[in-house]
Amino acid sequence: MTLDAEAFIDEVARRLLAHVQEKDRPGRVSPEASLPTMRRTLDLGLPLEGFGVDNVLDDLDTYIANSVKTNRSEFMNPLWGGLSLPGLAGEIIAAATNNSMYTYELSPMGTLIEQTLIKRMNELAGFPDGFGTFTTGGSNGNMLGMLCARERALPNSTKTGFDGRAMAVFVSAEAHYSVLMSSNVIGIGHQNVIKVACDDEGRMRPERLQEEIEFARREGMIPFCVVATAGTTVRGAFDPIDALASIAHEEGLWLHVDAAWGGACLFSSTHRSLMHGIDKADSVCWDAHKMMSVPLMCSVFLIKEPEILRRLCDHASVAHYLFHSEAASDDLGRYSLQCARRNDALKLWIEWRVRGDAGWAKMVDQNMDDADYLEAKIDQDPRLEMMSKRTWTNVCFRYNPGSDGHDINEVNAEIRQRLIHEGSFMVSRSNIGEEVVLRMVLVNQNVTRASLDRFLARVVHHGEEICRGLPAAD
Ligand SMILES: Cc1ncc(COP(=O)(O)O)c(C=O)c1O
Numbered sequence: 001m002t003l004d005a006e007a008f009i010d011e012v013a014r015r016l017l018a019h020v021q022e023k024d025r026p027g028r029v030s031p032e033a034s035l036p037t038m039r040r041t042l043d044l045g046l047p048l049e050g051f052g053v054d055n056v057l058d059d060l061d062t063y064i065a066n067s068v069k070t071n072r073s074e075f076m077n078p079l080w081g082g083l084s085l086p087g088l089a090g091e092i093i094a095a096a097t098n099n100s101m102y103t104y105e106l107s108p109m110g111t112l113i114e115q116t117l118i119k120r121m122n123e124l125a126g127f128p129d130g131f132g133t134f135t136t137g138g139s140n141g142n143m144l145g146m147l148c149a150r151e152r153a154l155p156n157s158t159k160t161g162f163d164g165r166a167m168a169v170f171v172s173a174e175a176h177y178s179v180l181m182s183s184n185v186i187g188i189g190h191q192n193v194i195k196v197a198c199d200d201e202g203r204m205r206p207e208r209l210q211e212e213i214e215f216a217r218r219e220g221m222i223p224f225c226v227v228a229t230a231g232t233t234v235r236g237a238f239d240p241i242d243a244l245a246s247i248a249h250e251e252g253l254w255l256h257v258d259a260a261w262g263g264a265c266l267f268s269s270t271h272r273s274l275m276h277g278i279d280k281a282d283s284v285c286w287d288a289h290k291m292m293s294v295p296l297m298c299s300v301f302l303i304k305e306p307e308i309l310r311r312l313c314d315h316a317s318v319a320h321y322l323f324h325s326e327a328a329s330d331d332l333g334r335y336s337l338q339c340a341r342r343n344d345a346l347k348l349w350i351e352w353r354v355r356g357d358a359g360w361a362k363m364v365d366q367n368m369d370d371a372d373y374l375e376a377k378i379d380q381d382p383r384l385e386m387m388s389k390r391t392w393t394n395v396c397f398r399y400n401p402g403s404d405g406h407d408i409n410e411v412n413a414e415i416r417q418r419l420i421h422e423g424s425f426m427v428s429r430s431n432i433g434e435e436v437v438l439r440m441v442l443v444n445q446n447v448t449r450a451s452l453d454r455f456l457a458r459v460v461h462h463g464e465e466i467c468r469g470l471p472a473a474d
Contacts, residue, residue: 011057019064020071020083023446028423029074031066038066068426073444073451077426079233079261079290081444086354087294090347101134101341102333103322111330114345117352121286122302124266126279131306133335134299134344138260139178141285141301142227144312144337145256146182148283148303149225151312152254158312164188168216169225170196172204172239174232176258192221201389202237204228206244213251225254230275231262234430234439236392238262242277249280257281260299262392264291267360271368274391288348291367291393292360293445298344309335367393367442374440374452383460387432393442396432399463406467409436415462418472425455 033041042062069075071083099107101114114134122130135141146169147158154162164187171179173195183193194216197208213223226248228239241257248255257278263286265271266278278284281304288298303309316323316334323331333339355363371393378384378397387396398412412429413436419425428439438459465472 008053012060015057015060015064020085023069023071023073023083027069027072029069029072029426030420030423031068032423033066042066070444071446073446073448074425074455075444076440076447076455077428079441079443080287080293080296082293082446083295084293084351084445087298087347087351090350091295094343094346097343099343101343101345102331102336102339104327104330104332107332107343110343110345111332113349114332114343115330117345117349118300118302121300125281125284125286125302127284127302127304129306130302130304131309131335132300132302133309133332134341135285135301135336136338137297137299138176138258138285138287138290139181140337141260141287141299142176142178142256142258143182143185144301144309145227145254145258145283145285146179146186146225147312148308149254149256150186150188151308152282153222153224155311158314162187164192166192166221168192168194168221168223169227170194170209170212170216170223170253171227172196172202172229172232172237173198174202174235174237175227175229176233176260179227179258198237201391202232202235204239204244206240206247209244210247213247213253223251223253225256228255228257228281229262230257230259230265230278231392232394233261234394234432234437235388235396236261236390236394236441238265238274238391240277241275241281245277245280254283255281257284259284260287261290263287264360264364265392267357268364268368269361270365291364291443292348292351293363293443294348294351298348306335313337363445370447370449370452371395371442373449374442374456377452377456381456381460383463384456387435387437395440395442396430396437397440398435398437399459401463401467403467409434411463411466412436412438414466415459418462418466419458421472424458427455 070081075081099110101107101110104111118132135144151158167188169183171193179193180190183190194212196204196212199205216223226244228241228244230238245255262274265274284302286300288294289296313335323334371390374395375386375390378386383399383401384397385400387398399415400408416427416429416438430437430439
């Protein structure tokens with residue numbers, strides 16, 4: 001390496017700045033080259049003799065050029081997006097300091113920061129004595145919730161193993177697919193995930209949950225867990241947590257709430273009622289990398305009774321090379337399924353210090369206002385239609401000119417493809433029942449009303465061209 005540290009950091013910072021600033025210039029959101037073109041043209045080879053640092057930093061420019069620009073206002077695809085600079089700073093410093101979160105000894109201030117965040121997020125959820133851990137994402141947070149439910153239903157199953165073939169978990173029919181992954185990992189299998197019917201707005205129906213539990217028992221199954229969703233992936237629906245908690249607890253079941261997407265509503269006095277009853281849940285997962293716009297990954301698992309999580313993670317007690325009794329309550333590795341663990345808390349903490357609770361509330365309210373705006377625009381345009389009632393910032397709609405002869409699902413799928421092809425916008429394609437919908441979400445802090453207007457205009461433009469039989473422009 002011939003560069004000294006200062007010159008090296010300057011070089012990297014120059015590229016970083018160019019990337020950050022590019023978001024305000026005209027440009028594409030998706031890379032121009034297709035995957036086959038990239039495969040053919042990019043030099044990705046791993047050399048036998050290294051090229052040396054002087055010769056590879058330009059590779060970073062190539063990488064940026066061939067990446068999706070998730071910080072641009074035209075990026076409206078998944079349940080995350082934008083780039084917040086304090087969070088980015090936290091991410092960079094966490095990587096540079098490279099502390100591992102398993103012990104207090106190896107991450108002193110990081111431990112205190114993570115404890116502070118977990119405590120505050122537990123307070124927001126209404127778990128005054130709760131604890132938890134940062135996880136690798138909402139998917140693993142759901143898995144952890146189901147594992148804790150299993151440990152409570154079958155104490156010691158962590159140690160003795162168990163026969164999962166009759167164990168049943170109940171989820172909304174519109175729950176995220178990570179519940180299937182979780183059912184596999186915890187040892188009950190996909191077929192023991194019972195999907196409970198939803199109402200017209202995509203919320204789990206409590207009376208159907210009751211019926212499904214009773215039916216499962218009659219079939220000889222052992223219900224042990226209900227997973228409610230606070231903010232479903234496609235429609236942004238909130239299951240009625242209060243009613244589900246009453247049923248789950250009367251039946252002796254654990255209630256885990258997947259608030260990966262909707263958890264941030266707890267900051268807003270206007271919108272927190274969406275999660276009414278959250279204090280009655282047993283565990284919650286909440287992704288700060290979604291609505292709270294912290295860089296990927298940043299996800300928290302919260303539990304009302306910390307002892308169950310500690311029991312679940314009792315494997316840590318044999319690791320004499322890491323854990324010692326003096327720091328038992330501060331070694332966060334005793335509450336985690338990971339061994340070495342990156343510090344995802346720093347970026348959230350620094351972002352929270354910048355914004356405060358008030359800033360988070362404002363952000364949620366602003367996203368909701370923008371979603372109202374977009375919905376109103378769709379309602380005003382006879383060529384567009386909303387495909388589901390809106391509760392959160394998910395806006396599910398489609399282009400529908402009402403003319404004959406077109407498969408409207410194909411038209412909307414093609415609209416999305418053309419947007420990506422021309423690099424103008426990225427939006428999710430999802431299904432509601434048999435219908436293809438364009439699922440917009442308000443989450444990216446760089447989205448503006450002007451970009452929302454341009455987005456709808458572009459959707460209509462492509463819809464009209466497709467219906468007139470015009471090919472996509474090159
Ligand atoms: C409702 C819901 N739960 C869980 C997840 C999974 O979160 P992650 O991608 O952090 O694993 C998602 C992802 O979009 C989601 O929408």
